[in-house]
Structure formats: C-alpha cells, structure tokens
Amino acid sequence: MTCWETALTPVYSSLTHALAEVLVDVLWFIEGSEDEQMDPDDAVKVLEGVAHLVRKLSSDQRSELIDLLGTMAEAESDPARREFLEGLPEGFGLLDDAV
Amino acid sequence: MTCWETALTPVYSSLTHALAEVLVDVLWFIEGSEDEQMDPDDAVKVLEGVAHLVRKLSSDQRSELIDLLGTMAEAESDPARREFLEGLPEGFGLLDDAV
Structure with missing residues (x-):
C-alpha cells in the first residue's frame, strides 16, 4: 500500500457499514425524539417498518448485520448510544430465530 | 442450484441493498411527513445528517450507492416513490464531484 492509498482510506469500511451508520443515526433520533x-x-410505525424489513433478511445477512452492529457498538464512545446499538439486534428481532 | 436453494433465495440481493431499502423507507416517510x-x-436536521454521512463515502462507495439507487428506482412501481429515488443521488450531493 502506498501513502497515496493510505490517504484515500475511506471513512467507512464498506457501503454496508456506511448505510448501517446512517440508519442507526436516524433510529437514534427517532428513539430519542419528544412527542x-x-x-x-x-x-412506532417507522420503527416497526424497519423491524419488518430487517426480518426479511436471509440468515447470512442477519449474521452480517449482527456482526456489523457489534463492531459499531465496540467503536462507540457515547455510553447511551452504545447501549442503544447493543440492544438493536434484539429490538429488531434479529436474535429470534437466528442460526 | 437445487430447489431447496431456490426456495431460500433472499428477498434482498445483499445486506447493502436491504439497508438502502430501509433507509429510503425512513427518508420517504420524513420527506412526506406533515408538520x-x-x-x-x-x-431537515435528519436529512442533512444523512447527506453529511453520505458525502463521506469513497468514490467507489458513491458509485455503488448510485448504482443501487438506480436499480431500486427501476424496480419501483409507485411513480412518486420512483421519482423520489431518482432524485436521491442529487439530493445527497452524490453527483457533485463523482468521478
């Protein structure tokens, strides 16, 4: 790897990671919003819609998402948001019949 | 491919695609919400936050997202939502300095 390539290291490891970050941001806002x-x-409708879509994932895609959320939780410095991230797999029903 | 594998064909081609669908759902709700x-x-704050994160994508990740949104727009049967999808790359500033 050259210095030039190092300088271009993307902020997110993948588009999947970036989209997960965006989604968590939006969910974090909704979760914390006042009436x-x-x-x-x-x-509730938005959060249920997200949970519904997430349940349509294949088991490989579920595992990938659980791993990704785990990595994001580990990297999270805000304790409240970290706890939120750690609770997402269960909140989405990802653990219900995960293999 | 066996019948068994066909039956297990995931709803989404990838986790990336699934997350993009979820995000578009949330954005579509926000965009259409009444005061x-x-x-x-x-x-506006949520939409700007999303745009900010999207701008941190590498150029490869941008291209991947533009392609994905294009595929989703083509597959969309609701004309209003299709138009919304087609406008997202520009709305996110993905086209500003795309390579």
Missing part, C-alpha cells in the same frame, strides 16, 4: 418533535404513533 | 407528524426543523 412534539415526532408523532409517537408515526415513530 | 404535525414531525417537526420540520428536525426533519
């Missing part, structure tokens, strides 16, 4: 910021029924 | 459903300042 005045976001209608609570809508917040 | 009573979500504080407009917060909606």
Whole structure:
C-alpha cells in the first residue's frame, strides 16, 4: 500500500457499514425524539417498518448485520448510544430465530 | 442450484441493498411527513445528517450507492416513490464531484 492509498482510506469500511451508520443515526433520533418533535404513533410505525424489513433478511445477512452492529457498538464512545446499538439486534428481532 | 436453494433465495440481493431499502423507507416517510407528524426543523436536521454521512463515502462507495439507487428506482412501481429515488443521488450531493 502506498501513502497515496493510505490517504484515500475511506471513512467507512464498506457501503454496508456506511448505510448501517446512517440508519442507526436516524433510529437514534427517532428513539430519542419528544412527542412534539415526532408523532409517537408515526415513530412506532417507522420503527416497526424497519423491524419488518430487517426480518426479511436471509440468515447470512442477519449474521452480517449482527456482526456489523457489534463492531459499531465496540467503536462507540457515547455510553447511551452504545447501549442503544447493543440492544438493536434484539429490538429488531434479529436474535429470534437466528442460526 | 437445487430447489431447496431456490426456495431460500433472499428477498434482498445483499445486506447493502436491504439497508438502502430501509433507509429510503425512513427518508420517504420524513420527506412526506406533515408538520404535525414531525417537526420540520428536525426533519431537515435528519436529512442533512444523512447527506453529511453520505458525502463521506469513497468514490467507489458513491458509485455503488448510485448504482443501487438506480436499480431500486427501476424496480419501483409507485411513480412518486420512483421519482423520489431518482432524485436521491442529487439530493445527497452524490453527483457533485463523482468521478
């Protein structure tokens, strides 16, 4: 690896990682929003929609997501957000019938 | 490929695709939300946060995301949501200095 390549090391290891970060950001906002910021029924609807899509993952894709969320939790310096990340696999029902 | 494998064909081609679908769902909700459903300042904050993260992608990751959004737009049957998908690369600033 040349210095030039080092300088171009992407912020995210992969697009998957980047998209997971974006999604966690959005979920973190929704989870922490007050009733005045976001209608609570809508917040639940969004979170359920996400959980529904996540449940359609293949078992390989589930494992990949669980690993990714684990890596993100380990790298997270904010304890509250770290706890949120650690709870996501269970919150999404990823552990229900994981193989 | 055996019948068994066919039956297990995942809904999403990859975790990346699944996460992009989830994210688009959330963004589509935010974009279409009324002021009573979500504080407009917060909606803008969330969308800007997403755009900020997306701008940190490497050029390979940008291209991958643009391709993915294009594939999703082609597969979208709802014309309004299709238009939304087609506008996302520009909305995210993905085309600004794409290579």
